[in-house]
Amino acid sequence: MSDEHIDEVSGVSTTGHEWDGIRELNNPLPRWWVITFYVTIAWALVYTTAYPAWPMLTSATKGMLGYSSRKDVKNDLAAAEAAKGKYVAAIQAKSVSEILTDDALREFAVAAGAAAFKVNCTQCHGSGAQGSKGFPNLNDDDWLWGGSPDQIKQTITHGLRFASDPDTRLSEMPAFGDIITADQIAQVSAYVASLSGKVRDASLIQPGAKVFAENCVACHGDNAKGNREFGAPDLTDAIWLYGSGETAIAAQVRAPKQGVMPAWVGRLGEIKVKELAVYVHSLGGGE
Amino acid sequence: MRDKTQLTRLETETVNAAKTRKPLYAARQKIFPKRASGNFRRFKWLVMTITLGIYYLTAWLHWDRGPFAPDQAVLLDLTNRRFYFFFIEIWPQEFFYVAGLLVMAGVGLFLITSAVGRAWCGYACPQTVWVDLFLVVERAIEGDRNARMKLDAGPWTARKLMLRVSKHAIWLVIGAATGGAWIFYFADAPTLVGELFTGTAAPVAYITIAVLTATTYTFGGLMREQVCTYMCPWPRIQAAMLDENSLTVTYNDWRGEPRSRHAKKVQASGQSVGDCVDCNACVAVCPMGIDIRDGQQLECITCALCIDACDGVMDKLGKERGLISYATLSDYNANMMLAIAGGSSSINPSLVRTAVGTFSDQVAHFHIRKIFRPRTYVYMGLWSLIGLGLLYSLLTRDRLELNVLHDRNPQFVTLSDGSIRNGYSVKLLNMIPEPRTIVVTMQGLEGADMVVVGDDIPAGRSFAIPVEPDRLKTLKVFVRQPADQIHAPAQTFKFRVEDKASFESNEYAATFNAPEAAK
DSSP states (O other), X not given: OOXXXXXXXXXXXXXXXXXTXXXXXXXXXXXXXXXXXXXXXXXXXXXXXXXXXXXXXXXXXXXXXXXXXXXXXXXXXXXXXXXXXXXXXXXHHSOHHHHHXXXXXXXXXXXXXXXXXXXXXXXXXXXXXXXXXXXOOSSSXXXXXXXXXXXXXXXXXXXXSOTTOTTOBOOOOOOGGGTSXXXXXXXXXXXXXXXXXXXXXGGGHHHHHHHHHHHTHHHHOTTSOOBTTTTBXXXXXXXXXXXXXXXXXXXXXXXXXXXXXXXXXXXXHHHHHHHHHHHHHHTTTOO | OOOGGGSOOOOOOOTTOTTTOOOSSOOOOOOOOOOOOSHHHHHHHHHHHHHHHHHHHGGGOBOOOOTTSOOBSEEEETTTTEEEETTEEEOGGGTHHHHHHHHHHHHHHHHHHHHHSSHIIIIIOHHHHHHHHHHHHHHHHHXXXXXXXXXXXXXXXXXXXXXXXXXXXXXXXXXXXXXXXXXXXXXXXXXXXXXXXXXXXXXXXHHHHHHHHHHHIIIIIIITHHIIIIIOSHHHHHHHHOOTTSXXXXXXXXXXXXXXXXXXXXXXXXXXXXXXXXXOHHHHHOTTOOOGGGOSOTTOOOXXXXXXXXXXXXXXXXXXXXXXXXXXXXXXXXXXXXXXGGGTSSOOGGGGBOTTSSBOTTSOOOOGGGGXXXXXXXXXXXXXXXXXXXXXXXXXXOSEEEEEEEOOTTSOEEOTTSOEEEEEEEEEEEOSXXXXXEEEEEESSTTOEEEETTSOOOSBSEEEEEEOTTEEEEEEEEEEEOGGGOOSSEEEEEEEEEETTTTEEEEEEEEEEOOGGGO
């Protein structure tokens, strides 16, 4: 095996291994390849010393540079927070209506509010804030509790009918199924529907108006325009939270559904709530 | 006739000699190209001056674009995503102009190659130009071919060390200057040069210089011809571009063979003898280290220095120039047939000559007509077509544009009075470096009006808004149409933008959605 054997055809020495008369040529590796190979070995040593690499019994070597990807993330997050700091401080110091007057601040708040909205609000209000039956559309210009920047902020801060917040917005429409007769319900529903559209039986409107005057004006007002103090909806417009038409209105008169919204300030903090208010206000219906 | 024997034969060996055909994996054989002189060398100096001049100086040219845009003639402003080339400014979405230019460069390369062979490789390729530059330095420091070979073979003396260190130092300086010139295309050059030397430039500037210094030094100084032979794809592709009417650097063995160093003696013995005196001058000057007399080969970059070298020798011998020349394969073949009498004998150069020693009338010479043939017409046509298309597109392009994104979620909103509102993100692109007041108007959609979020513009069908120079302005626009005017769940209308001063305008067809029930 040790005898050097030269291949006759190519003139190259062989490795000395032989399989059924076939020998393997011992061509040297290209020099650039060999150099690259040694460089990678040297590089591997340097790299694994500098960075966390070698597995030990319970952990791994830390590396001389003290690098860790978690620290990187932490630094990145800190840098992002620092970059936002100027805006966040301004948002903290200003009221929602003041934020709206500052273009740069408003844009920042809208972007931040949109992100917070996606996480916290879309579950009920929808990803486009378009709402659904029972959950108000925040894009429109009809507001149960007021659409000014500070009113929106108030609603987000303390929620609606949210028992554990003492400052929550509170109101309750009685279930008129126990108070007035079924006929009266049909009449008042016809009257309410007639305020913004056509009704099936116009003869119900007149008595309905009487029922309305006796039972409903306290909250919904003489002209049925509603009252934001109690979150009483405007019954003359085109927007119906629980559906339009006499049937839907009658159902709501008989046994009203009333939504609950949690108070968000404890969970999101003052700044996020302001950003959300700015975002909701910017959706197009803000007053 | 002068005595030919006074020419000294230069000892050379080719790296790919046909005789030996060594394997491809082999240690590099050092090449020590001798200095050439002649027409092609002069032309190469000229090309080198122009190309290096363009590369190093263009970044420093100024072009006044007014107070709202940089005044650097050629600038790739990556931070702001604006690209300036003299009178042209392009935005990222107009980058297809660059793609078009690259296609033109490709077709142009085909054209040049099919007409005059690898002229790009031989004269204008950065690899060739920089290797030439590095060789200038090498010759200036270490001397010409023989001195360099002697130095290389000799022991490491203080002198050798000094020469080598200074050579590599100058190469590195050239490399750094090359990398340095590159970055000036990406930032304001005078500012950046100040920052560079005070150490306050962006890290990417230093990294770029370091990388380009390394590549220039390695490719131009250390690897040289190996880049062309082993790394570049073009030598492989060129075969598809060349045909029998393409000019290539050719050894005209129909007049050169049989070569002999002792022509007189051979002639005296009654044998025919060609013009080639086997002086190896052509091999000595070759930067690729090849022998052109082995025929057209992959390694040949057609720099034509062998032509210069051979012409010099022919001049000394009092023979016609052009033993090595630019020739087409068809001419070469015709002449070869002449020299071998149609295949009946080995090469006999006397067959191409008249009794008095001049070339016979039958010898084919290159005619300019050969450049114009269907193939080159196709390339020229294609090239011009793309060029004209780009030019037309450039001259008629919009500098005031708008893009409209219709809100999808929600598509429409019912308002308390029953009217329907749609939201749009309207993007106004003021693509000139001047501030402009742009008038946005709605066309169609009866009874509708629009408001801009965050702006005190009253609801209406038209508003004027200032847009900063060279910027995009995004507006959130709400369009509202009363319920009784809605006649379809999807109506089309137009946003029109207009610059009243320049009469430029543009339109965007948008859709207005409403619930089915509202119509």
